[in-house]
Amino acid sequence: MHDNERVSAPSETNAWNHVYSGKVRDLYEPAAGPDDLLLVVASDRVSAFDHVLEPGIPGKGDLLTSLSLWWFDQLREVPNHLVPDHELDAAGVAVSSIPAEFAGRAMLVRKLDMFPVECVVRGYLTGSGWKEYVASRTVCGIPLPDGLRDGDRLPEPLFTPAYKAPLGEHDENISFSRMVELIGEDDAVALKDLSLGIYETASLTAERHGVILADTKFEFGRNPATGVITLGDEVLTSDSSRYWDRDVYLTSDDPTARMASFDKQIVRNWLAHNWDQDDASTPTPPTLPAEIVTQTAARYRELLERLTGSAR
Ligand code: ATP
Numbered sequence: 681m682h683d684n685e686r687v688s689a690p691s692e693t694n695a696w697n698h699v700y701s702g703k704v705r706d707l708y709e710p711a712a713g714p715d716d717l718l719l720v721v722a723s724d725r726v727s728a729f730d731h732v733l734e735p736g737i738p739g740k741g742d743l744l745t746s747l748s749l750w751w752f753d754q755l756r757e758v759p760n761h762l763v764p765d766h767e768l769d770a771a772g773v774a775v776s777s778i779p780a781e782f783a784g785r786a787m788l789v790r791k792l793d794m795f796p797v798e799c800v801v802r803g804y805l806t807g808s809g810w811k812e813y814v815a816s817r818t819v820c821g822i823p824l825p826d827g828l829r830d831g832d833r834l835p836e837p838l839f840t841p842a843y844k845a846p847l848g849e850h851d852e853n854i855s856f857s858r859m860v861e862l863i864g865e866d867d868a869v870a871l872k873d874l875s876l877g878i879y880e881t882a883s884l885t886a887e888r889h890g891v892i893l894a895d896t897k898f899e900f901g902r903n904p905a906t907g908v909i910t911l912g913d914e915v916l917t918s919d920s921s922r923y924w925d926r927d928v929y930l931t932s933d934d935p936t937a938r939m940a941s942f943d944k945q946i947v948r949n950w951l952a953h954n955w956d957q958d959d960a961s962t963p964t965p966p967t968l969p970a971e972i973v974t975q976t977a978a979r980y981r982e983l984l985e986r987l988t989g990s991a992r
């Protein structure tokens with residue numbers, strides 16, 4: 681079922697209380713039972729430039745959840761927030777109480793004390809990093825050599841954190857020293873090291889599958905019971921990352937076309953050409969045309985197939 685009603689509104693369920701909706705995901709808690717669990721349900725909603733667009737992308741919640749689960753498994757050595765089935769049994773939570781309509785789109789996770797920082801790693805220069813580079817030859821204040829082009833590989837991957845703004849406000853790129861002020865030096869260093877390490881592992885994995893992981897964003901939290909810094913949220917999905925086709929990147933002469941993306945850049949590009957965000961007379965973004973929706977869904981699916989090798 682991919683009707684608009686489900687795309688735009690969280691569902692009611694008896695066993696699970698709806699506690700929060702972000703632009704893309706809906707969070708639920710068990711109505712009875714342990715209060716340290718969360719059900720993260722990915723919807724088919726798609727956002728760009730901080731707006732949720734209409735219509736959703738059919739199958740997106742499912743694809744992104746599958747991708748996240750696959751990556752958590754690849755990154756097994758990093759503590760993550762997934763709750764194994766045997767722990768659920770012990771906690772008295774029946775997996776069967778998860779509504780059927782969430783099937784394939786839901787992850788049961790341990791509730792973490794989230795750090796208010798998005799841990800961005802960029803291996804390539806594009807997006808907001810490229811904009812800052814054009815203006816100041818820096819990315820998040822880190823100086824870079826002259827002569828780089830949009831989409832170029834950076835001399836080394838950069839950790840460029842952002843402050844996770846409260847709902848409705850824009851996330852803000854911050855320097856590492858600002859991050860230290862916000863969460864303390866020990867945790868800031870730990871998150872930076874973890875982020876760069878995961879990026880390195882994941883980008884090598886992606887390259888083996890013919891895909892470039894240009895940049896990505898992680899969110900970490902602390903497990904309140906154990907104190908362990910834990911990888912949360914979604915991980916290495918096409919919502920939280922830029923993925924490009926490696927063959928196209930290496931063979932294309934066109935500096936823009938080489939970034940053939942498997943992510944919502946397709947949506948961003950269409951919107952950038954068809955909507956003026958700053959024009960007060962058009963506060964709402966236009967409806968996405970059917971071909972953009974189809975193309976985006978197909979690219980998301982292709983990424984999952986390339987990485988996991990499973991045809992869907
Ligand atoms: P945006 O719409 O800008 O993405 P958002 O990040 O708040 O806002 P979602 O990404 O849709 O919205 O919602 C997921 C939310 O769940 C995020 O706020 C994320 O920080 C939070 N989250 C993810 N994993 C956990 C966890 N294990 N414990 C607590 N909160 C978590």
Ligand code: MG
Pocket residue numbers: 702
């Ligand atoms: Mg988010």
